[in-house]
Amino acid sequence: MSLIYQSQVEELICRLYEEAAIKLPVDVKKALQDAYDLEEDQTALLNLDAILENIKIAEEKNLPLCQDTGLPIIFVKMGKVQVENLKEGIINGVKKATEEVPLRPNVVDPLTRKNTGNNIGRFIPQIDIELVDTDQLEITIFPKGFGSENNNALKMALPGEGEEGIKQFVLETVLSAGGKPCPPIVVGVGIGGSSDMSLKLAKKALLRKIGEHHSEERMANLEREMLEMVNATGIGPMGLGGKTTALDVKIEYADTHTAGLPIGVCIQCWAARRATGILK
Ligand code: SF4
Structure with missing residues (x-):
């Protein structure tokens, strides 16, 4: 059984966060372009054009495509692998992404509304672990506005x-x-x-x-x-x-x-x- 180190998890989380925050998946971009091609209403065309332009500029300038970079939600599919400090790896990866991408610090206490400043908080990032029958660790970053x-x-x-x-x-x-x-x-x-x-x-x-x-x-x-x-x-x-x-x-x-x-x-x-x- 292979061993995956904490540093590998941190690096992957940070890289995936950067990718997710800046670049939409190809299927989403295509669906938005298809919506534009199908549209006839002028106001709708104007809005879709602004969205498509926004996506292009974010990619060109390497900037998050929306000011709300979301609540960190991480889906993990864990196969038959050994992972060193998975939780710490995820937390450090989110902290690193918050500084380096950078991400907007969105995480607050639900009552006082005090911001934690680094997108980490009680039970946050929200981590969902599914045990699967593979020989790998699959991580999906799902920043939710x-x-x-x-x-x-x-x-x-x-x-x-x-x-x-x-x-x-x-x-x-x-x-x-x-x-x-x-x-x-x-x-x-x-x-x-x-x-x-x-x-x-x-x-x-x-x-x-x-x-x-x-x-x-x-x-x-x-x-x-x-x-x-x-x-x-x-x-x-x-x-x-x-x-x-x-x-x-x-x-x-x-x-x-x-x-x-x-x-x-x-x-x-x-x-x-x-x-x-x-x-x-
Ligand atoms: S819902 Fe929030 S994250 Fe989504 S596009 Fe609107 S402002 Fe951005």
């Missing part, structure tokens, strides 16, 4: 509400969010599990590339139907009207209790940042 995060929602639906209930709740959540989450958005939908699990599934669903549907046809169809439904709202880029309110809808699901149907909705903004790296 709160203009979008503030619009997430949970419903403990009744089992009988079924697919229609899920669609209705997603639509209600998107309508109530309107222009607040900086559309075009990506909508993550978590179905089943427990209350907290459904929200986590919704967030994990956002790790899938734009245009890549769920591997199960029934879920892929539901994703397509919900994307059409969300775009029919006409909320449009930055909430000022247009054809593209969402670039995609992503579902992840888990089996659940016979008495319930938890539905978690996690909204991602156009700055759908993520970066993944592997250590062996």
Whole structure:
């Protein structure tokens, strides 16, 4: 079994944070360009043009593409490897990225609102560890802006509400969010599990590339139907009207209790940042 050192984790976290903060993934950039090519409304075109220009300038000048560099959320897929001080490696990597990229210090005490100054805090960075059957350590940085995060929602639906209930709740959540989450958005939908699990599934669903549907046809169809439904709202880029309110809808699901149907909705903004790296 290979040994991964703390310094390797620190370096990777810092590099991935820089990549995520400055450069959007290719699939997200393509989806935004496709939205521009499809659009006819002049205001929507103006907004999409500003977003595309923003992305270009950030890359050229090596600067974060939005002033809100997000709450540090780290997804770890841990295979059969030994890692030296994983937690410390992640924390030091986030501290280093905060100084070097630089990232805006966003982390505060929830009540006093005192800023910790380095994006580290109690239970932050938020680390999600999934044990997998590989021989590597996979780390994904998911910096989450709160203009979008503030619009997430949970419903403990009744089992009988079924697919229609899920669609209705997603639509209600998107309508109530309107222009607040900086559309075009990506909508993550978590179905089943427990209350907290459904929200986590919704967030994990956002790790899938734009245009890549769920591997199960029934879920892929539901994703397509919900994307059409969300775009029919006409909320449009930055909430000022247009054809593209969402670039995609992503579902992840888990089996659940016979008495319930938890539905978690996690909204991602156009700055759908993520970066993944592997250590062996
Ligand atoms: S919601 Fe996204 S695009 Fe809007 S300010 Fe926050 S991070 Fe930036």
